[in-house]
Amino acid sequence: MGAGTDRTMMAIKIDAADLDPRLDPNYYRPEFIAASDLVHRFARHTTLESVRRTSHPICYGVVVPRLVPGGAKFIRLQNFTPPTVDYRDVLEIEQGQNLQFRRSILTAGDLLVALGGYPGRAAIVPRQLIGANINRHIARVVVDEGRADAYFIWTFVESRIGKLLFERAITGTVQAGVNLEDLRRIPIPNPEPAVARAIGNKVRKAERVQQLALSCHQRAIQRLEQELAWPISLPNASSWSLHAGQLGPERLDAKYYQPKYLATRRHLESLPCGWSRLEALLDGISNGVEIRQFTPTGLPYIRVGEVASGQVTIDVAPRVPEASTDVPRGRSRTGEVVVVRSASIGQAADILSEEQEAGTIVSADFIRLRPKPTLRPGFLSLYLNSEPGKLLQDQIAYGTIQPKIGQGELGGLPVPNIDADVQLEMEADTHRWRRLINEARNCIADAKSAVEALLDGSLDTASLMTESAEIERWLTETPSPHATGN
Numbered sequence: 001m002g003a004g005t006d007r008t009m010m011a012i013k014i015d016a017a018d019l020d021p022r023l024d025p026n027y028y029r030p031e032f033i034a035a036s037d038l039v040h041r042f043a044r045h046t047t048l049e050s051v052r053r054t055s056h057p058i059c060y061g062v063v064v065p066r067l068v069p070g071g072a073k074f075i076r077l078q079n080f081t082p083p084t085v086d087y088r089d090v091l092e093i094e095q096g097q098n099l100q101f102r103r104s105i106l107t108a109g110d111l112l113v114a115l116g117g118y119p120g121r122a123a124i125v126p127r128q129l130i131g132a133n134i135n136r137h138i139a140r141v142v143v144d145e146g147r148a149d150a151y152f153i154w155t156f157v158e159s160r161i162g163k164l165l166f167e168r169a170i171t172g173t174v175q176a177g178v179n180l181e182d183l184r185r186i187p188i189p190n191p192e193p194a195v196a197r198a199i200g201n202k203v204r205k206a207e208r209v210q211q212l213a214l215s216c217h218q219r220a221i222q223r224l225e226q227e228l229a230w231p232i233s234l235p236n237a238s239s240w241s242l243h244a245g246q247l248g249p250e251r252l253d254a255k256y257y258q259p260k261y262l263a264t265r266r267h268l269e270s271l272p273c274g275w276s277r278l279e280a281l282l283d284g285i286s287n288g289v290e291i292r293q294f295t296p297t298g299l300p301y302i303r304v305g306e307v308a309s310g311q312v313t314i315d316v317a318p319r320v321p322e323a324s325t326d327v328p329r330g331r332s333r334t335g336e337v338v339v340v341r342s343a344s345i346g347q348a349a350d351i352l353s354e355e356q357e358a359g360t361i362v363s364a365d366f367i368r369l370r371p372k373p374t375l376r377p378g379f380l381s382l383y384l385n386s387e388p389g390k391l392l393q394d395q396i397a398y399g400t401i402q403p404k405i406g407q408g409e410l411g412g413l414p415v416p417n418i419d420a421d422v423q424l425e426m427e428a429d430t431h432r433w434r435r436l437i438n439e440a441r442n443c444i445a446d447a448k449s450a451v452e453a454l455l456d457g458s459l460d461t462a463s464l465m466t467e468s469a470e471i472e473r474w475l476t477e478t479p480s481p482h483a484t485g486n
Helices: 030-041 095-100 150-158 160-168 180-185 193-228 259-269 353-357 377-385 387-396 407-411 420-456 461-477
Strands: 003-006 011-014 045-047 067-075 091-093 111-114 122-124 138-141 187-189 275-277 282-287 299-302 337-340 348-350 366-371 414-416
Touching: 030 160, 030 187, 030 420, 067 095, 091 095, 111 150, 122 150, 150 160, 150 187, 150 193, 150 420, 160 420, 187 420, 193 377, 193 420, 193 461, 259 387, 259 414, 282 407, 337 377, 348 377, 366 377, 366 407, 377 387, 377 414, 377 420, 387 407
Parallel strands: none
Antiparallel strands: 003 011, 045 187, 067 091, 111 122, 111 138, 275 414, 282 366, 337 348, 337 366
16 A cells, blocks of 8 residues: 655655545554555455354444343453453353343354454453353454464454554544444455464463463462451441440551451451461561663563562563662562552562562562561462452551552551461462463463564464474363363
């Protein structure tokens, strides 16, 4: 397509012959046209409409869900966990409404594509979600296996080029999104089946590795809940009263004395194993550092967004210069536990050796804990991320607009005196979970790189096919840990 930019006027010039049905200038941004050209120049290309099963039109899901407990599982964009869907925390809708939207009832292997909010996000439906439904911001594409490989298409949609093409298809201003007509027309590469499957196999491996990771995490959580005799029945009172003897000297705000918080503390402090104040189990406590100078390359600087549910994601963290004055003080140490101290209260993670080796710097968003040898960092992180751990942190948080916790309040939390060997078992499972998740991310990154190499002509097909054969063997030898897994 004949396109270019006038860098003086910042205008976009295109030939009349290159106009599509869309006339909005944003549609013709140079990076969008370049991405489209790259796909159209590829020897074989197609569209989502052309690779779907003829018996299953592309469709969106339930428009106004009627949520109920115990109904049909209901998928939203926040449930997407590349390359699949996290089925552990989904809402449920009435079975009758699920049947009314029969067209969007899911089967294993369906490709889900975001229509609103997140262009270029997609997911493959796992077997655990057979019979579930989706909301109206997601499209269901039932890929015909004889026409395309769903895992390859997922990779393309999530790749840099795919995201550009999906962003290009967005219309609307108040509620921007991709409509079904435009979705059907988005160009996608369609390589030889063996090549498509080989790239897709990288994502299949990522999916299987994630399943193994989930099994480790679930085992650790179940063991923790067993040790804590959790869950318990928590009171859900909208008002409550206290007598003077129940008030502590440190806090007089009503929130601190909510019945659910007091019940959690009473339960944990009554466990047969006994408990200790967190501060008594630490060799040190401090805050991270504030660095405001960022560089394209440098040391990873973790903030709130890079720590969630016990995981640390340094590959997307901003970079800071190694020469910065506060870098020595902010360097992470293997075995320390970082705890979010403002905004997203209830998130913690222990630092692994590979994160220290990467030179990770801990930002001022965190309180840094250095446990004594008797307290395993992986156990402490798991405990602080658990439901009772989050409740305790919610209790001590202060402030209304942006809740915060301080070192003193955090140090006063009760920590059950769990047997050292049991702590080690839970830590081993959480560390294996985190490392497997990182491995899955690497598999996905390799798949996306392969898609871009395919499009620019630099793909080493021979090496790809050799690796694909090895992945096929690994998938055969490493079954899913879930009875209903893929």
